[in-house]
Amino acid sequence: MTLRLYWHPFSIFPRRVRIALREKGVACDEVEIDLPGGATRGDAFRRLNPFGQVPVLEDDGLVIYESVAILEYLEERYPMPALLPRDIAQRARVRQWTQASGNYLTGPLKRWLTRLFTPEAQWDRADQTLAAREIAVHLDVLDLTLADSGDHLVGDFSLADIAYAPLVCELETIGLASLVAERAALRRWIEALRRRPSVAATAPR
Numbered sequence: 001m002t003l004r005l006y007w008h009p010f011s012i013f014p015r016r017v018r019i020a021l022r023e024k025g026v027a028c029d030e031v032e033i034d035l036p037g038g039a040t041r042g043d044a045f046r047r048l049n050p051f052g053q054v055p056v057l058e059d060d061g062l063v064i065y066e067s068v069a070i071l072e073y074l075e076e077r078y079p080m081p082a083l084l085p086r087d088i089a090q091r092a093r094v095r096q097w098t099q100a101s102g103n104y105l106t107g108p109l110k111r112w113l114t115r116l117f118t119p120e121a122q123w124d125r126a127d128q129t130l131a132a133r134e135i136a137v138h139l140d141v142l143d144l145t146l147a148d149s150g151d152h153l154v155g156d157f158s159l160a161d162i163a164y165a166p167l168v169c170e171l172e173t174i175g176l177a178s179l180v181a182e183r184a185a186l187r188r189w190i191e192a193l194r195r196r197p198s199v200a201a202t203a204p205r
Contacts (some may be wrong), residue, residue, distance in 0.1 A: 003028040004058040006048065008035035012106070013067040014055035015166035015202050020071050020159070022198035024078045068098050071159050083159045090155050097153050097160035105167055108134035113174060136179050139186055142168075146185035151192060165193050170204065 005021070005028050007014030021028050033039040033054065040052040048056045049065040056065045057073070064070050075084050084091050111131040115123055142164070145153060153160040168190050171180050180187050193199050 005030045006033050006045070006056040006058075007031070007054050008033055009204055010035050011054050012109075012166045013053075016067045016162050017055045017057065017070050017074070018202045019162050019165055019198045020074050020083065022201055023081065023083060023157075023162070024074060026074070026078050068102065068163065071098070071162065075159065083157070083162065085155050085158065087155075093154045094158045094160040098163040101160075101163040101167060105135065105138045105164075108132075108138075109167060112176070116174065132176065132179070135176065139168075139179055139183055142189075143183035143186040146189050151189070157196070161189075161193065165199050169194055169199060173204075 003026065005014065005017055007018070007030060009032070018030065033045065035054070039045055040054065046052060048058070048063050051065070053065065055067055055070060056063060057070045059077070064073050084094055108131040111127055112135065115128060152158060153164070171177070180190060
């Protein structure tokens with residue numbers, strides 16, 4: 001049975017899985033669900049993910065949701081090319097970054113992104129200012145790390161870079177270009193991510 005990925009371009013996290021699949025060269029049936037039409041609230045989808053979120057991966061009767069869990073599954077199911085280092089300490093650092101991306105950057109980014117879906121008159125400008133500051137603090141941490149680590153967050157290209165790619169590669173298109181321009185190591189990393197075929201192929205259209 002072919003792998004099947006349920007996703008929608010409005011959701012950030014499925015892109016992580018789509019990048020990993022392309023890095024692995026794994027064929028997958030990508031099913032774009034009707035997210036605006038409420039497909040995730042329907043009984044059929046809730047049987048796949050009772051929390052009603054994408055992405056969801058199906059593999060011969062096995063159903064997995066949560067993007068980081070899916071990334072780890074794909075790494076074990078298709079271990080080559082490796083997206084986790086062999087060294088145990090580096091593996092821990094990669095997992096640290098995958099968790100940090102969701103725990104500390106996603107929240108303020110979602111708050112900032114409300115400006116794309118609500119009339120300007122309804123913006124909570126104070127909260128948007130606070131969200132931008134929180135994003136900037138996180139980008140400072142990334143910039144400092146990349147200044148020391150080089151081209152990737154941990155060693156070679158890994159799940160850590162994949163976890164961040166959907167979050168950082170579009171910062172300039174959502175009104176946060178200055179935050180990227182001010183951080184040289186971060187900017188170089190983002191530019192390199194965008195040139196990677198798997199990231200370019202999954203960029204929003």
